[in-house]
Amino acid sequence: MLPHDFDFQTSLNQAPVLADYNSFTTHAALQQAVKAYGGGWAMELGAAFGAVMGSRQMIQAGELANKYGPVLKTHDRFGNRLDVVAYHPAYHEMMTVAIRYGFHSIAWTELPGAYVAHSLLAYLKQQIDEGSSCPLTxxxxxxxxxxxxxxxxxxxxxxxxxxxYDERHLPYFEKKGVTFGMAMTEPQGGSDVRANISFAVPAGDGSYKITGRKWFCSAPMSDAFLVLAQTTKGLSCFLVPRFTPTGEKNKLYFQRLKDKLGNKSNASAEVEFHAAWGKMIGEEGRGVASIMEMVRHTRLDCAVGSAATLQRALTEVVHHCHHRSAFGKKLIAQPLMKNVVADLCLESEAATTLAMRLALGFDEALQNEEALYFTRIATAIGKFWNTKRAVLALGEAVECLGGNGYVEESILPRLYRDVPVNAIWEGSGNIQALDVLRSVHKEPRSLEALMNYYTKAQGLDPRLDKQLEQLQQLLAQPTHLEYNARAIIEKMALAMQAIELIRIAPAPIAQAFCQARLSADRNITWGALAPETPMDDIIQRIYQAPA
Structure with a gap:
């Protein structure tokens, strides 16, 4: 019985708020992947940035920027067009810190492993806020x-x-730094950008006048956008700044901001171009080719970001289970809960490893042609798989906290709403699968590079060999390739994850993954790992909770 003077205003058996921890040094799997894939020189950078991103101040900034979202101001009080978006100061705080650390620039320093270093920063930044990561990417x-x-x-x-970071709304040539956005899709076409009807006509001085409407314009306060529009020779790519080179406000008129499921801190707008000033990038009529390199790089960050969001959710889960007791002992000591958490952590390590392996591919592609072709197809595979699996795993993570995970004071609901954007942005699952098939047909060297990668891995594990055999059987059915596209991508992705875990992770971790994800009797539900699985070791590699 409780004493008569018990204070009912104090809650018992609740986990303290997780804050002021280092999101890099507590994550052994991420540290190992960064080292293994050529980013060892960035370990100190990761530790410094991880301390900032795990700080109470940055976690609170992510909360505030999402609670008090962006507001569009189309006109001033006299009726003049403004077309500006106001953000909470916390948004600018996160942008300032991320840009200071080189989130957007470190990949272009030409240092060995620079893409891995970028992906490390993107991974850690994504964990406090999805929305402000969009313009950075x-x-x-x-x-x-x-x-x-x-x-x-x-x-x-x-x-x-x-x-x-220069947040001022000024002509680009008056600023200390700029950010970029993009405007590709239109109401009638969506991902089918060749259905676009926005058009551009020459202005006679090397520039173009662009007229049309875009259904999604990401980060509308960016200083410039890459835009697709039709010319007489077909779909072309243009740079469209917020201000013209003469300092006048360009004719971009924002109609409204999207009311989205998640990603609340970031503004996504519908925009009209009324003979807006633009400059062509690349060859006329080859706009898709010109913008695809940007798309491929954003897809890398989608794969990284989904792995990051999953891991961030699991830090909350592991933290909660170390503090919460039920039925006489800590949740982390309850066999069934431990199985569920370990299974999710195994998923997290595989996703993190795959994301960092993709980053390595971008680094290798700078020097090696086969790596370039491999990375083109592997990025679509990794983007498809990581973003799909994270959506499913986040639902289970919320359930691990029970009612505490379902209330808005917890970060879990925000992460749960945020994570689907990575699956949709830059092409949903079907688009990724079709892009892989397109590579098979139109860029056979990409498939050849991928199959060489798989061939070198034969013999590493019999379950992996069986997976690769099944993949070959699916690829050998040309009339059914499109119907089977998702099954093909799934086997490709699982094989990549298994190969990389076998190569860089401790053997028991890799064995557990092959058993849980590649064996014929694998289970669909989370929390069905074999009892002999090293569950404590798996969990500690995702978040090393203080003793």
Whole structure:
């Protein structure tokens, strides 16, 4: 019985708030992947950034920026067009810190393992806020497309690669640093951008006047956007700044902000172009080719971001289970809960490893042609799989906290709403699967590079060999390739995860993954690992909770 003077205002058996921890040094699997894939020199950077991202201040910034979302101001009080979006100061705080650490720029430093270092920063940043990671990723990803046009690159890249965040709404040439957005899709086409009807006509001075409507314009306060529009020669790519080179407000008119499921801190707008000033990037009529490098780089961050969001959720789960007791002992000591958590952590390690392996591919592609072809197809595979699995795993993570995970004071509901955007942005699951098939048909060297990768892994594990045999059987049915596309991508992704875990993770972890994900008797539900699985070791590699 409780004493008569018991204070009912104090809750018992509740976990303390998880804050002021280092999101890098507590994550052994991420540290191992960064080292194994050439980013060892960035370990100190990761530890410094992990301390910032795990701080109470940054966690609170993520909460505030999502609670008090962006607001569109179309006109001033006199009726003049403004077309500006106001953000909570916490949004700018996160942008400032991430840009200072080089989230958007470190990949372009030409250091060995620079993409792995970028993906490390993106991973840690994503965990506090999905929304502000969007303009950071697009700014990073715009670089290869901008490089296609030498004159544009010369003018814009010094500002793009600046590690100073400048939130002021000014012409780009008056700023200390800029960010980029993109506007590709239209109401009638969505992912089918060749159905776009926005058009561009020459202005007579090397620039174009662009007219049309875009259904999704990400990060509308960016200083410039990559935009697709039709010309007489077909769909072309254009740089469209917020201000023209003469300093006048460009004719971009934002109609409204999308009311989205998640990603609340980031503004996504519908926009109209009324003969807006633009400059062509790349060859006329080959706009998709010009913008695809940006798309491929954003897909890398989607794969990284989903792995990051899953791991962030699991830190809350592991933290909760170390503090909460039920039926006489801590949740982490309850066999069934431990099985569920370990299974989710196994998924998390596989996703993190796959994401960092993709980053390694981008680094290797700078020097090796086969790596370039491998990475083109592997990125679509990794983007498909990581983003799909994270959506499913987040639902289970919420359930691990029970009612505490379902209330808005917890971070879990926000993570749960945020994570589907990575599966949709830059092409949903079907688009990724069709892109892989397109590579099979139109870029056979990509499939050849992928199959060489698999061939070198034969013999590592009999369950992996069986998976690769089944993959070959599916690929040998040309008339059914599109029907089987998702099954094909699933086997490709699982095989990649198994190969990389066998190569860099402790043997018991890799064995547990092959048994749980590749064996013929594998279970669909979470928490069905074999009793002999090293569950404590698996959990500790995702989040090392204080003793």
């Amino acid at each position: 697009m700014t990073f990803a715009a670089v290869p497309s901008l490089k296609i046009a030498g004159d544009i690159a010369k003018e814009w890249l010094p500002l793009v690669l600046s590690n100073t």
